[in-house]
Amino acid sequence: MEPAGLNAFLLLGALMFVCGAVCMATKRNAIGVLMGVELVLNGANINFVAFSYFNPVFRIEGQVFALFVIVMAAAEAAIALAIVLNFYNNHSSVDVDTAEELKG
């Protein structure tokens, strides 16, 4: 078998991205939506690192960008969880369908 090429890695990244997007769309638990966001960011990161490996011109840039994405995703997860905890303290529920006070 020949080694896995760039397309294989990109397809895997696309699969993770789509799973994350569907997760964001279907989960009713706010923390489930957060998990979808993590999947999306990881799918994009796989693409970055795959490009950095298969094209040595971008060897450093791909990895630096992936590093920044990882760090920013961790920061965003922390803030999102703090917001979810606040929401839970006020509504006693993490169901995103109950977050409709600003509706209309």
Place this chain on the structure above:
Amino acid sequence: MTVPFSTIPEAAQNHWLWAIVSVNVLMGFMLASAIFFVWLERKVSGRIQDRLGPTRVGGKYGWLQTIADGIKLLCKEDSIPGAADQFLFRVAPYFAICGTFVAFLALPFGNGIVGRELGIAVFFMLAVLSSEVFSVILAGYGSGSKWALFGGIREAAQVVSYEVPRAICVLIPVIVAGTLNLTEAVGQQGGFFWNWYIFHDPFTFIAFWVFFICGTSSCKRAPFDLAEAESELVAGFHTEYSGFRWLLFFMAEYGSMFAISGIAAALFMGGWHTGLLPWDPAVKLNELMGWPGAILGNLINVPVFILKGWGGVFVMMWVRWTLPRLRIDQVMMTCLKYLLPISCFLLIAICLWQLVIDKLEWQVGGVTLSVPGLWKYGSALTCVMLIILWVLKLLRTRGVSPPGVTGWADKAPVMAGTMVGVK
């Protein structure tokens, strides 16, 4: 000094057969170490508690006690609580053992004797050891019992908090070494024992002790063992585990203890160097005889490293059976209010040392005195003298109680029927 070295030829290292061989050897070593540690723990705990420990199975010293324990654990009933989450309960122990074992892949046992030489060896080890916390959470939640859940959550908070000063304290010798590669970092500590990084400057000295404390805590060992506090939570996160699943948790704990001691030995205590020879035997014999000489030289290096690792584990066991357990708020306070500011201060100080103080030197009557040299030799010789004095004191007072303490045999016999303290 470091010579680009590979005891195993480069072509062989990339072959898939080497991967299988090295994984099997490392797994065998980890399991054999675990067997030894179980026996050692029971003997050490026994002696500290003024009793003998196992003495029946396998002769006078109970060598085969661990085998008996292992057979018992294998034959136990595999019971899973009814309220347990079936998938998570089963998966958690395997996560623990994987997290511990993968760290062994990057640990250099000798000069060129490493499962896979990584440019980021110590960072990789810390990263993999930090994934063990999830096994605790899954075990605690998946057991379906509130004691396990409490133990798991407290344990997760503790381990995650202590990872921060642990990583900062690992950074300090890495700054001195200039590389994350453990083989190179140990190679720079060659020669006599005053070249070890623990004697390099006062900040690495303090960093060693802080790292050891943080490492003990992140292995969930006493005095930070709230996750398994027998007197409080039955057995914490592994309350509902029995038999082989519990054995996996136990082996993971001993494996991570050895991994932490291995990192401490490699970064601070000179790794595989004996400290008593002016050169590395593997390098010297490699120059003389080539590749077989490297193997022969490593026959000295590998046992030295293993003994240093085992010594660290012995100290952890010694501390466990000596000190009382800390409460969870004391544990978190120690980390966040004491160890974290200390390690941040050490990080700044080591940068100052490397940039400024390292270069200070002055001439006194034809001899060059430099601050790093003075500290190096001075602290090494002071430590050696203190150890010699302590050993002499131990030998002198062997078998003699301190004044004022009477043993149980000195008390007058109490007559049956009399109540002590009642006139």
Place this chain on the structure above:
Amino acid sequence: MSLQPFLFYTVAALTGLSAIMVVVTQNIVRAAAWLLFSLAGTAGIYFLLGSDFIGATQLIVYVGGTLVLVVFGVMLTAQGPFVNLKTGAGEWAMSLIVGVALYTTLAVSTLVTAWPTSTEESRLRDERSSTNVALLGQALMGVKEATPQGMVPGVNNVVRVQMSYLLPFEIVSVHLLVVLIGAAYLARAKRRAHRLPGVTN
């Protein structure tokens, strides 16, 4: 190498399957466990692609940090035995249709495009198969090479200018500090509101 495709397909299958299971499973703690496998599999992909440092960072930040945070959030927002919040069948159908359409779009555009990849000579020029961490550190510190290597593919006589990432590095550091303070303030202990869901004041 005959090992690389075997390893890649194993790790990719694990990662993809775990990502799908995150979407499918109803229990939120099991979803966190599947997310753990998928993130650990992603770290394996990074190691396969020679990015040791990024793989180790992924493990220590995501698996050892963010996921623990997520599970703590799940525990803190639980109401009794975990109430499974179920999604309606209509929403599932619509999401799946959109998901499949999105994946088809991405896959087709990936396979159709002729990505400029390296030739064998430039790959063999790197002696070690994994990236040197020192290069990454130098890029983040803003140390520039005197003679940057590597040509922009497809264009002659253009030499790549090495970028310095010192400014984004500093911005990210300050950003993390701000996030730390902000999250600690947002999540500070307050009195719990004693309200039943659905009852408005």
